[in-house]
Amino acid sequence: MSFAPDLTETLARARSDLRMGVPVVLAGPGGAALVLAAETLSAHRLAAAQGLDAEVDLALTARRAETLKARAYDGDVARVAVPAAATRAWVQSVADPKDDLAQPMKGPLRTRRDGDATLHRLALALVKSARLLPAALVVPLAAADAAGFAAAEGLGLIDAAAAAPHLERLSPLSHVVTAQVPLRAAEATRLHIFRPEDGSEEHYAVEIGRPDRAAPVLARLHSACFTGDLLGSLKCDCGPQLNAALGQMGEAGAGILLYLNQEGRGIGLANKMRAYALQDQGFDTVEANHRLGFEDDERDFRLGAEMLRRLGVGQVRLLTNNPAKIARMEESGIAVAERVPLKVGETRFNHHYLATKARKSGHLL
Ligand SMILES: Nc1nc2c(ncn2[C@@H]2O[C@H](COP(=O)(O)OP(=O)(O)OP(=O)(O)O)[C@@H](O)[C@H]2O)c(=O)[nH]1
Numbered sequence: 001m002s003f004a005p006d007l008t009e010t011l012a013r014a015r016s017d018l019r020m021g022v023p024v025v026l027a028g029p030g031g032a033a034l035v036l037a038a039e040t041l042s043a044h045r046l047a048a049a050q051g052l053d054a055e056v057d058l059a060l061t062a063r064r065a066e067t068l069k070a071r072a073y074d075g076d077v078a079r080v081a082v083p084a085a086a087t088r089a090w091v092q093s094v095a096d097p098k099d100d101l102a103q104p105m106k107g108p109l110r111t112r113r114d115g116d117a118t119l120h121r122l123a124l125a126l127v128k129s130a131r132l133l134p135a136a137l138v139v140p141l142a143a144a145d146a147a148g149f150a151a152a153e154g155l156g157l158i159d160a161a162a163a164a165p166h167l168e169r170l171s172p173l174s175h176v177v178t179a180q181v182p183l184r185a186a187e188a189t190r191l192h193i194f195r196p197e198d199g200s201e202e203h204y205a206v207e208i209g210r211p212d213r214a215a216p217v218l219a220r221l222h223s224a225c226f227t228g229d230l231l232g233s234l235k236c237d238c239g240p241q242l243n244a245a246l247g248q249m250g251e252a253g254a255g256i257l258l259y260l261n262q263e264g265r266g267i268g269l270a271n272k273m274r275a276y277a278l279q280d281q282g283f284d285t286v287e288a289n290h291r292l293g294f295e296d297d298e299r300d301f302r303l304g305a306e307m308l309r310r311l312g313v314g315q316v317r318l319l320t321n322n323p324a325k326i327a328r329m330e331e332s333g334i335a336v337a338e339r340v341p342l343k344v345g346e347t348r349f350n351h352h353y354l355a356t357k358a359r360k361s362g363h364l365l
Pocket residue numbers: 221222223224225226236238241262263264265266267272275276285289319320321322325363
């Protein structure tokens with residue numbers, strides 16, 4: 001019997017440590033490293049890392065490296081050598097594109113091609129899952145001392161070989177509770193709450209009426225949009241889509257709307273606002289994600305498929321304009337019998353955004 005945290009719990013702690021600026025230690029078969037999130041890096045911890053007598057790297061995604069004109073020799077990852085005199089401001093200006101246009105000359109940046117990027121890749125996966133900017137300082141530690149170093153400094157120690165596949169999988173969900181919530185759109189509505197085992201945000205299923213599971217269920221996978229859903233932002237079409245979907249389900253007397261807390265196509269609200277700030281500088285929604293170092297869409301729709309399965313739904317009539325959602329459902333074993341278009345909420349502020357989604361992300365007009 002042990003009370004010690006397991007890998008899932010250790011990773012959840014690591015995410016909250018990184019969000020606070022506390023480093024973590026990754027220990028792999030090929031070596032070990034101290035990891036600090038660039039976004040939450042403090043001057044004193046940078047100084048301590050520079051005092052370790054090791055070469056400090058800044059791990060970036062190849063997307064971010066491309067904007068910085070830095071070579072990525074490791075496929076999806078670039079390992080930028082951090083100059084000995086680098087300050088916190090330097091690290092953050094490489095990580096964060098907000099001042100790229102005002103100060104285009106960050107470099108020249110030297111990226112490493114020798115050695116191995118396994119721990120850098122894992123560090124990036126961790127900071128991304130913490131919804132931070134995808135950039136992390138990686139400082140090599142002697143593998144034999146890694147556990148001792150982590151214990152002496154009170155830092156989380158992560159088994160890198162086990163953590164990498166663990167971060168790829170869909171965290172098991174538990175169904176926490178169901179209760180009635182009469183809506184304007186439909187009085188006979190129940191809300192189900194699902195909680196991932198990995199400590200990340202809960203997700204919700206809004207079930208209207210009693211959909212017949214033997215036939216395709218009218219369904220929508222709605223990704224959280226604080227600005228559109230709650231504030232009535234005119235920059236996107238989320239709020240009107242949410243209301244229209246609930247309205248259609250109400251009229252039909254049955255349907256399931258999954259409210260997936262994957263804000264900003266999975267990058268989190270702070271990063272979405274960074275993307276909006278870049279859009280204010282003239283970049284479109286896809287370019288903004290790339291400049292930040294993200295893919296266009298970082299959502300994991302296996303989550304939606306799993307929630308539908310848990311609700312006993314195997315086939316849907318999916319309310320969407322996004323063919324990728326249909327493909328992801330089919331791949332995850334949910335049959336999409338029909339696509340039901342959802343065209344609402346075009347404004348003069350989101351016209352360009354919707355056109356970009358159609359041109360670059362394959363959305364159907
Ligand atoms: N990163 C980023 N996310 C955005 C931006 N504008 C809106 N979003 C997010 O995009 C997501 C839109 O979700 P959905 O409406 O479910 O999905 P969709 O891919 O547009 O597909 P359908 O609406 O089903 O056609 C939400 O998570 C929003 O927060 C943006 O400019 N950048």
